[in-house]
Amino acid sequence: MSHLTLFQLNALVKKTLEDNLDATHWVVAEIGEMRLNQKGHCYMELVEKEGNFVSAKIKANIWSYTYRNLSGWFESITKTPLQQGMKILFNVSVQFHEVYGMSLNIKDIDPNFTLGERARKKQEVIQRLIDEGIFEDNKMLNLPEVPQRIGIISSETSAGYGDFISHLKSNSRGLTFNTSIFPALMQGDTASDSIIASLLKINNDIDQFDLVVMIRGGGAQSDLDCFDEFELASYIAQFPIPVITGIGHERDETITDLVAHTKMKTPTDVADFLINGLERVDDSLNDSIFRIHQSGNTKLSNSKTHLNQINSNMKIGVIQNIQRAQTVLDRKSDEFKYKAKESLRLNEQRLLHAQDKLLVKSLMYIDMNNQTLSNFEKQFELLEPSSILKRGYSISRINGKLIKNLKVSSNDEMVTEYSEGLVVSVVKTTNK
Amino acid sequence: MTKKTSYKVALARIEAIVDIVENQEPDVDELAELVKEGTKLIALCKEKLKNTESELNESLKQLDQND
Numbered sequence: 001m002s003h004l005t006l007f008q009l010n011a012l013v014k015k016t017l018e019d020n021l022d023a024t025h026w027v028v029a030e031i032g033e034m035r036l037n038q039k040g041h042c043y044m045e046l047v048e049k050e051g052n053f054v055s056a057k058i059k060a061n062i063w064s065y066t067y068r069n070l071s072g073w074f075e076s077i078t079k080t081p082l083q084q085g086m087k088i089l090f091n092v093s094v095q096f097h098e099v100y101g102m103s104l105n106i107k108d109i110d111p112n113f114t115l116g117e118r119a120r121k122k123q124e125v126i127q128r129l130i131d132e133g134i135f136e137d138n139k140m141l142n143l144p145e146v147p148q149r150i151g152i153i154s155s156e157t158s159a160g161y162g163d164f165i166s167h168l169k170s171n172s173r174g175l176t177f178n179t180s181i182f183p184a185l186m187q188g189d190t191a192s193d194s195i196i197a198s199l200l201k202i203n204n205d206i207d208q209f210d211l212v213v214m215i216r217g218g219g220a221q222s223d224l225d226c227f228d229e230f231e232l233a234s235y236i237a238q239f240p241i242p243v244i245t246g247i248g249h250e251r252d253e254t255i256t257d258l259v260a261h262t263k264m265k266t267p268t269d270v271a272d273f274l275i276n277g278l279e280r281v282d283d284s285l286n287d288s289i290f291r292i293h294q295s296g297n298t299k300l301s302n303s304k305t306h307l308n309q310i311n312s313n314m315k316i317g318v319i320q321n322i323q324r325a326q327t328v329l330d331r332k333s334d335e336f337k338y339k340a341k342e343s344l345r346l347n348e349q350r351l352l353h354a355q356d357k358l359l360v361k362s363l364m365y366i367d368m369n370n371q372t373l374s375n376f377e378k379q380f381e382l383l384e385p386s387s388i389l390k391r392g393y394s395i396s397r398i399n400g401k402l403i404k405n406l407k408v409s410s411n412d413e414m415v416t417e418y419s420e421g422l423v424v425s426v427v428k429t430t431n432k
Numbered sequence: 433m434t435k436k437t438s439y440k441v442a443l444a445r446i447e448a449i450v451d452i453v454e455n456q457e458p459d460v461d462e463l464a465e466l467v468k469e470g471t472k473l474i475a476l477c478k479e480k481l482k483n484t485e486s487e488l489n490e491s492l493k494q495l496d497q498n499d
Contacts, residue, residue, distance in 0.1 A: 355495060362488050366481045369443075373474045373481075376446050380467045380474070383453055385460050395460055402459055 010098040017096050024107055025094070030087045032057065040064030042071075046090075046104065060092065060104040070109050077111040089113035125230045125255050134237040138261045141242045146281050147210040147274065149178045151202040153195055154267075156183045160217035160248055164267035171275045173282060180209075186216035191226035196235050206240055213274075214256070215246040215267040227254035236260055246270035386419075394418040398427075439480045442473045449473075 004012065032047035032054075041064045048056040062070060075081050082088070091108035129135040154161040161181070168177050182198035185191045195214070202212055214236075226232065227247060233255045236243050242261035246269055247254060257263035264270045381387060385395065396403045396416040403414070412427045449470040452458060458466060 355492065359488070359492060363485070366485050369477065369481055372443075373446075373477050376450060376470060377474050379450060379453075380470045383463055383467050385464050388460075402461070404459060 007098055010096070014096040014098065017094060021094050023093055024091050026089060026110070027092050027104070028087065028089050028113070029056075029058075031082065031084050034082065034084050036067075040067065042067045044106075058102065058104055060090070060106055062106045066107065070106070074109055074111050074114070078114050082109075086114060122228050122255060125228060125233060126258065128230060129233055129237060129255070129259060132234070134234060135259060137237045138239055138243055138259055141240075141261055143242055143261070143277065144210045147242075147277060148176065149208060149210045150180070150274070151209045151212045152179055152181045153184050153198045153202075153212060153214045154181065154216060155186050156181055158186065158215075158217045160215050160246070160267040163217075164213070164215050164246070164271050167268050167271035168274065171279075173279060175275060175278045175282065177274065177278075187226065192229045192232040195226075195232055199235050199239060203240070209241055211242040211244060211261070212239065213244050213246065213270055214260070215248070215270060217248055217267070224254050227256035229255075232256060233259045244270055244273065389417065389419040392419075437476070439477055442477050442480075446470055446473050446477070 027046075029046035029048055031044055033045040034042065035044075036042050042062040044060045044062075046058050046060050047054050071082050089110040089112075090104070090106050091110070092104040092106050094102065095105050096102050126135070152161070152164070154164070165179065168179070182201055184198040185194040199212070202209060224247065236256055237259040244262045244264060245254075245257050245260040246264045246267040247257065248266050253263060262273065264273055389395070394416050396414050398406060398408060398412050398414050400415075408414075408427055408430050410427055410429060414425050414427055416423045416425065449466050453463060453466060
């Protein structure tokens with residue numbers, strides 16, 4: 001019976017493959033394992049899965065030169081490096097080696113496939129949200145000045161929720177937040193409905209909340225599917241208060257992140273965001289207090305200076321006034337002294353004058369009277385009988401009687417008085 | 433007429449005596465009496481004037497001393 005050696009068989013397989021297969025094929029597969037060797041060659045194990053069941057598996061390699069080009073390009077387009085778990089569209093050639101068996105040599109990768117069905121679907125959802133005019137709605141809301149009343153949508157038992165709460169409470173300034181948990185499933189087919197139910201509960205009590213925080217711990221990418229669903233995104237976009245996400249993933253944002261008011265990576269980041277916001281308010285308040293204090297102090301000090309100025313001005317003014325009044329008084333006093341002296345002097349003069357006049361008039365009066373009296377005296381001197389006698393007159397008496405108006409008879413004895421003495425004669429005759 | 437007679441009255445009397453002597457032609461005896469009286473009165477008046485002058489001087493002297 002004719003037979004082949006093993007090598008002949010393997011050679012035949014190799015030839016059959018070469019004869020029947022195209023040079024290259026485009027194949028969709030998931031990277032099951034992946035490693036680089038020292039020379040830069042990449043070795044992978046490609047798989048195809050249905051759930052947890054592996055339905056196909058094959059070894060593959062990318063030679064170092066090709067790998068450098070492909071991986072760089074892939075990353076520039078998808079923003080993620082090639083890595084385990086990725087579903088990728090490869091261009092491969094099938095190789096069969098007589099010793100090492102079958103493997104795929106990867107020639108090319110189509111990154112658009114990796115952006116993938118999910119991305120395309122995601123884009124459709126985004127477009128629908130835009131078309132309905134609600135895509136930006138939540139972003140347009142203003143964050144409250146002091147967001148302290150927080151509705152949390154999360155799984156109560158998740159590590160992400162625990163991280164968030166402990167981080168929020170252990171802030172260095174002791175800022176307080178009032179949190180209320182609204183439990184929801186954060187992964188799986190029913191997550192979307194569960195989250196919407198919690199949103200509705202918050203909406204019923206909307207006045208009690210400043211914002212909604214939606215958080216979960218990390219997890220596999222596939223777990224994020226629910227956050228790309230249109231219905232949930234639509235609720236979040238139109239929610240009346242800001243929604244902040246911390247869904248915890250590294251890949252492109254989910255649609256929930258895109259429509260949320262603010263997207264943070266992890267629950268801890270959300271807590272930091274809230275704390276920072278409040279710290280800014282706190283800082284601004286402290287700053288205001290500081291400025292009020294400072295401007296108060298400045299005003300106070302200015303006022304003090306002003307008051308002191310006024311006070312010293314007033315002192316100067318008072319002193320000047322007193323000096324002026326003093327000067328006026330001094331002048332008045334001098335004037336008064338002068339006037340008094342003047343008046344005294346005038347009166348003295350008047351008195352002296354009066355005195356002189358009195359003296360002169362008195363002397364004149366006395367003089368005049370002396371004169372008058374002297375005149376009288378002279379007159380009397382002349383009238384005196386002795387002086388008459390001296391002028392040659394004589395006085396004759398008969399019987400002691402003056403002969404004036406007297407009847408004189410002959411032989412009457414007549415006594416005649418003259419200046420030298422008496423003559424006694426006898427009347428001889430009378431001639432009447 | 434005594435020493436207490438005022439100067440004014442004395443002077444009036446002297447003038448009256450002059451008037452009598454000039455206008456009423458008294459006789460020699462009356463004249464002698466009148467002249468005697470007039471001369472006495474003149475002396476009295478002179479005395480009074482003299483006193484007055486010295487009193488005046490005294491007063492003025494006191495006034496000067498008080499200055």
